[in-house]
Amino acid sequence: MKPxxxxxxxxxxxxxxxxxxxxxxxxxxxxxxxxxxxLLAMRLAAPSILVDLQHVPNLSDIEDRGDHIRIGARVTHREIERSALLADRLPILSAAASHIAHPQIRSRGTFGGSTAHADPSGEWPTILLALSATMQAVGPHGNRTIEADDFFVGPFTSTLRDDEILTHVSIPTTRTAWSFQEAAVKKGDYGLALIAATGTPRGGVLVDPRVTVGAAVGSVTRLVAVERILTDEPLTDELAEEAAVAAAESVKPISDIHGSSDYRRKLVASLVRRAVVELKNGA
Amino acid sequence: MSITPEERLNVAMTINGRRYRAGVEARKTLADFIREDAQLPGTKLGCEHGVCGSCTVLLDDLPARSCLTLAVQAEGRQIRTVESLADGQELNTLQRAFREQHGLQCGFCTAGFLMTATALLEENPAPTREDIVETVSGSLCRCTGYETIVAAIEQAAADGAEGNDDAKDGAQ
Structure with missing residues (x-):
């Protein structure tokens, strides 16, 4: 197991x-x-050269920019977990960070690294899609921004080009209603199903809700049918049930040694139900 | 700095308060640097791909898996390994608690648990049982069933262990 x-x-x-x-x-x-x-230890990747970003400046800040927070790619999961700013302005990130692997991993693993890796069972891809985040990349031809909807396109696949570096992620702070749900065999294991749900509460309903699923599917995906049910409707236990049924019908879960497709479908329905109840109580 | 696969890069770091320098291939892990170049075999390698936690060391006072860190990434950093805990033949509070609570049997995973617990107690001298369970969840032990490990860390906290402050001070 040597690289x-x-x-x-x-x-x-x-x-x-x-x-x-x-x-x-x-x-x-x-x-x-x-x-x-x-990936190197298991010889699943064989890069010719590693470009280590550890000495590149200005990639390690969490900045309050009013209507959004900008997070540098080199900020660690541990720093997100302990950030007072994020606990106040984007608590979904603080809550989700503790689900990422274990303390020894969180002290080294980075926000940008996980995002660019685009692991379908990754907490950050699932959450960034639900938060309508914007990725900032720099390449040989300059900067560009990529919306989360256009960024995660497949398992371990983003639209970041091979010659580009993800430098920052900007996250709007207007989605103050949120819920993050993860089902894993054991805390820190890869999740069997993740659900992130966010929206902007206004007059007792959610404006522009976004609900995403990770881990249970091959690529992080929005549950559009669920979003439609939640839009501009007062959140009730009945609506949560309706959302759970819609989630189960619309999702196409993967099947593997850790859980069958049917089992994951039930997990997704349960997590969506819990998420909507949590949105209801928090909104 | 830049090297080809055939070249070696001079890497220097402080381990347990002592400076070590060696020429290493880019692919050499921090774990192998500690064991081979610094000749400190207390750090054990179990899975070598970041699952078992046996190779956990403190990297600038934070727990890290030394098999998932390259030696070149640790250039100029402060490392602490299990060898930093005892004072000669005298076990520290945490190690004593592991012995008294039977927090180890074969001992292969123990260095990783000790360093993980050291980091926890330095940050939070009075952890709840839940904090302890959460913290050690990143390490595998196939002997004890974990209960005695959790009990040992609880005892160490009650006995006022705060890691090994001497080694920490010496390393800075």
Whole structure:
């Protein structure tokens, strides 16, 4: 279980990092390494060169920008878990961080690394899609922003290009109603199903609700049928039941050694029901 | 700094208050640096892909899996391993609690549990049982069934263990 051989560079500027990344089609970015290192150990990845971002400045801040919070790609899960700013303004992130693996992983793994990795069972992809976040990437041809809806496109696949680096994620703070639900065999294990639900409460109803599912499906996905049910309707236990039924009907869960498709479908329905009840109590 | 797969990079870090320097391949893990280059074999490698927690060390005072960190990523950092805990032959409070509560049998996972618990007690000297269970959930033990490990950490907290402050001070 030793990593294969690779070249290594630790640039001190973003420009240099981009140059190294563009110099080789098999170059890979190294951030915290908590997903990449196991892939290397199991020889599932064989990058020619690792471009380590540890000395690149300005990627490690959590900034309050009024109607949104901007999080640097190198901020660790542990820092998110303990951020007073996030506990106040985006508590869904604080709540979800404790579900990410274990303390030893959270101290090293990074927000941007997990987001770019686009693991369908990842907490951040599921939540960023529900929060309508915007990814900020930089590449050889300059900066661009990518909406979460256009970012996560498949299992371990985002629309970030090979020569681009995800630098920041901007998250609107207007979605103050939220719920995050995760079912895992054991705390810290990969989830069997994740549900994130958010919306802006106004006059007893939710404006523009977004509900997403992760882990139970091959790629993080919005549950549009559920969102439609929740839109502009007073949240009740009956509505939660209706949402759960719609979720079960619309989701196409994966089946593997950890849980059958049918079992995950039931989990998704239960988690959606709980999420709506939580939205009701919090909204 | 930049190296090809065939080259070695000079890496220096402080482990248990002592400076170590060696030329390493980019792919060398921190765990292998600690065991082979620093010759500190207390840190154990179980799964080598981040699942078992046996290789947990403190990296700038935070628990980290040394198999999921490259040695080159630890350049200039402060590392503490299980060897930092005892004072000569004298076990520290946490180690004594593990012995008294039978928090180990074969001992292979123990270094990882000790370093994970050290980080917990340094940050939170009075953890709840739930805090302890949550913290040790990242380490696997196939002997004890965990109850005695949790009991040992509870006892260490009650006995006023705050990690090994001497080693921590020495490392800074």
């Amino acid at each position: 294969p051989k690779f070249s290594y560079v630790a640039p001190t500027t973003l420009d240099d990092a981009l140059k190294h990344l563009a110099s080789d089609p098999d170059a890979k970015v190294l951030s915290g390494g908590q997903s990449l290192m196991p």
